[in-house]
Amino acid sequence: MMDAMYQLPPRRTYHHGDLRQALLDAGIALARVGGPEAVVLREATRRAGVVPNAAYRHFANRQALLQAVRAAALAALATAMEKERARQRRGKHGVDAARASLRAIGTAYLRFARTEPGLFRTAFGVPGDPETTAHPAMAGKSGLNPFQLLSTALDELVQADLLPKKRRPDAEYVAWSAVHGLAMLVLEGPLRRLPRTQIRGIEQRLLAMVEKGL
Amino acid sequence: MMDAMYQLPPRRTYHHGDLRQALLDAGIALARVGGPEAVVLREATRRAGVVPNAAYRHFANRQALLQAVRAAALAALATAMEKERARQRRGKHGVDAARASLRAIGTAYLRFARTEPGLFRTAFGVPGDPETTAHPAMAGKSGLNPFQLLSTALDELVQADLLPKKRRPDAEYVAWSAVHGLAMLVLEGPLRRLPRTQIRGIEQRLLAMVEKGL
DNA sequence: TGTACATCAGTGAACGCGCGTTCACTGATGTAC
DNA sequence: TGTACATCAGTGAACGCGCGTTCACTGATGTAC
16 A cells, blocks of 8 residues: 555666666665665565566665665765765864864764664675775775774874874774664664664763763 | 474373473473573474474563573573682681681682673573562572572672772672673684683683672 | 363464466567578 | 567466364263152
């Protein structure tokens, strides 16, 4: 019933035009609403106004579509990080700017989890390593994916003498863990029901802990 | 084929004896291997040597069985925490003992995620709040569930003057986030492929960060 | 100590579900001559 | 400028899958008298 709402009017041409993109868009829309498990081949083709097996002209199988959606989700997060970084660094220099970068990365990550839970779960709840594969489909304007953006921020911290060089290795894993854990607990864990203001407080406190504790 | 291995020899009695427990045991075994999505009603009844719909005498539906398995997983974690706490506190008093408690809780959590990934995902990847529901089925010997054990450890820290009273509220969420995030990244995230020794190092560092940063 | 009968735990058969995927096909498009 | 034909993108029909769940049933058990 609901699904019928998404059905397109019948095409006038036999060829679709850009079915690959249409399927990807549909997949992203599905992921936004229901996370990775909602990325269903048949539903994507329905929304594109096309017969189910037509998808196989453009994706090897369901998994391939899902990975494309995941890449798009990672790219969206990377872009959000870049924007927040630019915003927080405005007018700052040196030490302050470096600190602002790390904050911005963490803030954008947590906000993305809150505002785009479906895409967030798709980005991180599906196997496949975001750091090793440096595919541009997963990156923002700078060409860096979310993990690489975090690494860059930590490098800045070292250059600004805010993080001792010997503590630099593996620091991204520690920082990422903290932020990722909070995101998960808020998203589908026991923090789901906490009021938004309390969650914001916890977020601030966690970011402070990372800065101080690294 | 594989599944046949788990098929029981035909019962000699018409009544099973303790089918509820048998189904729960089967469910736990399934969760250990494949996480929550592997807890399949039909497979559980197969392993118990019983017809599929027999399960409905003991569980309202699949969800009810899954929740029972989840409670068992939480109880197992709670027990592991209690054991580790007893071990680490041995011979310590006052301030040292309080510090040891928190370490033990975190250590046990991370080890549980590593050694029982299926149960870990079942415990925390399935909706339902472990902190509000204080059901004994989720608890260890002390009657406290994992979240309550963490809270207790933080209370100790306050009593030992290691954590200022005003920073006590919400501290469990911050601590939990850090540890939970690392567990998730190691389990199904990009840290999956890192060598075990490196992971251990990151774990130690994360726990140190929490102690220092709280 | 024996029988009648209510109660409970398991059986047997069947459903609908929507999915991913494969097959042989046809309609449209663009390039070579 | 027009036609022949290879190529590609979509169609139509069908599969097997294993699941959760419902129905009407029968076998075993224990309690009342």
